Amino acid sequence: MGFRSFTAEFESPIAPARFFKASVLHLHENCATIMPLFIKSAAIVEGDGGVGSIKEFHFTDFLPFKRASERVEELDKEKLVYTHSVLEGGKLGIKYKSLSRKIAFEATPSGGSVCKLEGKIEELEGVEFNEEDENDSKEDGLATYKAVDAYLQANPDAYA
Numbered sequence: 001m002g003f004r005s006f007t008a009e010f011e012s013p014i015a016p017a018r019f020f021k022a023s024v025l026h027l028h029e030n031c032a033t034i035m036p037l038f039i040k041s042a043a044i045v046e047g048d049g050g051v052g053s054i055k056e057f058h059f060t061d062f063l064p065f066k067r068a069s070e071r072v073e074e075l076d077k078e079k080l081v082y083t084h085s086v087l088e089g090g091k092l093g094i095k096y097k098s099l100s101r102k103i104a105f106e107a108t109p110s111g112g113s114v115c116k117l118e119g120k121i122e123e124l125e126g127v128e129f130n131e132e133d134e135n136d137s138k139e140d141g142l143a144t145y146k147a148v149d150a151y152l153q154a155n156p157d158a159y160a
Helices: 016-025 027-034 131-154
Strands: 003-012 039-046 054-059 067-076 081-089 096-107 113-123
Touching: 003 131, 016 027, 016 096, 016 113, 016 131, 027 039, 027 054, 027 131, 054 081, 096 131, 113 131
Parallel strands: none
Antiparallel strands: 003 113, 039 054, 054 067, 067 081, 081 096, 096 113
């Protein structure tokens, strides 16, 4: 059993503050609209959305798992940094013992964003976590932000 770390990033034409607002501060309100194929509903079930709060996501039948919950570990609205840890659901207990992700939004010279993802995985004893699993974790981590990016580009007044 060991630990793995991964990083990934992508660039968006969306301004960092707007991107952070839609994909972090209000994701529980908009994710079912932005990703209806995957998410039925989401809500903050404990806290006010700040550090220590717990968010719960309910998935459609398209995914092999029905729900996941995560705890907000870091929320820096000035530096546009967000970290959460998965508490239950998803691939937790199947592919890994623990998972945390940190996303940071940095400005580009053109006024857009670079979204930088850092992930930390604690492997389950006896479960092989290979390069394909690591790549899946990167893509899973970025998928939400890419979906929000597409939504914001298609809806220029949203979260403006």
